[in-house]
Amino acid sequence: MTSSPAARPIGVFDSGIGGLSVLQALRHELPHEHFVYLADSGNAPYGDAKGDAFVQQRTLAIAGFLRQRHGIKALVVACNTATAAAVEQLRAAMPDLPVIGVEPALKPAAACSQTHHVGVLATRGTVSSARFARLRNDHSARTHFAVQACDGLARAIEQSTEEPLPATASTEKIRALCAQYTGALGSFGLKTGDIDTLVLGCTHYVFAKDLLRALVGPDVQLIDTGAAVARQTRRILTQAGTLAPEQAPDGQPAAPGPVQLYTTGQLVALQAAADRWLGLPAQCCAALPVA
Template sequence: MNDTAQQPIGVFDSGVGGLSVLQALRAELPHERFVYLADSGHAPYGERGDAYVAARTHAISDFLCAQHHIKALVVACNTATAAAIHEARVRHPQLPLVGVEPALKPAVAATRTGHVGVIGTRGTLGSAKFARLLASLEGQARFTIQPCDGLAHAIERSTAHPPTATQDATEIRALCAQYTGAMGPFGTEEGAIDTLVLGCTHYVFAQDILRDLLGPDVALIATGEPVARQTRRLLQTAHALACQETPLGADAVTVFTTGALEPLQNAVGRWLQLPARCCSTVDL
């Protein structure tokens, strides 16, 4: 073990969507400390330009390195990964850095009909990085790509209310129905889409609605678990895994937002079962 082993892992997203990745990271690495930043004050990234997203990525990574001395950084946002991860690696060459991308390769392995659907933000699905990933799988499956304008933002907004509120759930369901309805038939019949890639970390928190709309036979593929495994591999290579003997609890997680505090507290309580005291605001 080296001296960095007890330092936290940094994680960030444009908002609360990356909490789905943090959830997977905590399951894979229960002995680690985490600092998560939700850039909700500048969301949604998916409808911004690359230069804006890159500037936010650099501001956040600089903050996490300087103020929290992170030992690794997980960019838990498809849009930020596509727009800025190459620059972030140049900017922080010493830092193990993991990005996320739509899980097309696992989807190709999972599909039985050979038809894969991909939903994501316009920023992610229109990026050169995504185009290269798609081209690398040419001939291995048929892909139907659907930008979902407004869906990540609707999921983000839903955290402003108690989990029993129905207005936001109705909006999220309507958007999911609209976009999946535009993609063509789902199911196990020949030519139907039997595998759907959730190409935005926010969408994991709409998977119950998607499951209800699409039925039990359509596989939903997210990126949290592969990202968590890759983070473990990089930390092992760097001899930087934490050495605690027992899993750490809620106090091992610090969560910041550049937006309103209450929605973040609602989100971490609802989805990660973390107490409100874990959360605070930051001006960044």
């Protein structure tokens, strides 16, 4: 573990591989930082059936692991369900650790919607949380939110890297769920009463963006939180004085920071996801016990 605060890694975790979409945005915004990512795929998905107590226990255990093993200088909870269920407990338990959570982008969606009708796709754990209810209430003055719990969608995206299915069969399973849940929200478009903005309220859903785009049409805005979370992480590290330097001691641009990925699920699945979505080699990935 390095003693220099700026050189210490940023921890990132999710219930599975969905948080790789946030890691992708973080690496774009902060290319010189060292990242340690943990996919708790052995317990995924959090949002469909796991209760708050379980999610809180896993969140605290993972944060503890990343602090003790890797000396992280900040933690990005790249999971909407874990943020909703556990971020307040995590901040209370580790008040000296900067924690950045994610939540469905209702505020920016309300600000940019022209029809004032916004669709929200998220896990059942997220949409049933008190945190989500407060967020929705805060931004409902001028905007109608049509909210859909997408049981099974995060799991299907997770399984697309795990199962030895043909790619076409895996894609069709995800497409069918996307069609079911977007269809339940209502009509999409730019006419009065149409949904013109769709919030992707689970980090996994970013990896189904092309399928969702085909279903809702070219005029509908798709909003996720990756870039906003990355900018907030930069702000927090800047305030703390722990940003990794962008220049090497010789004045040359600093090299890209290293990335280490862990999973409590199938190692080959994480390796496939890391290669597909981040272009990272298999040796960046390692397996951990589920417990």
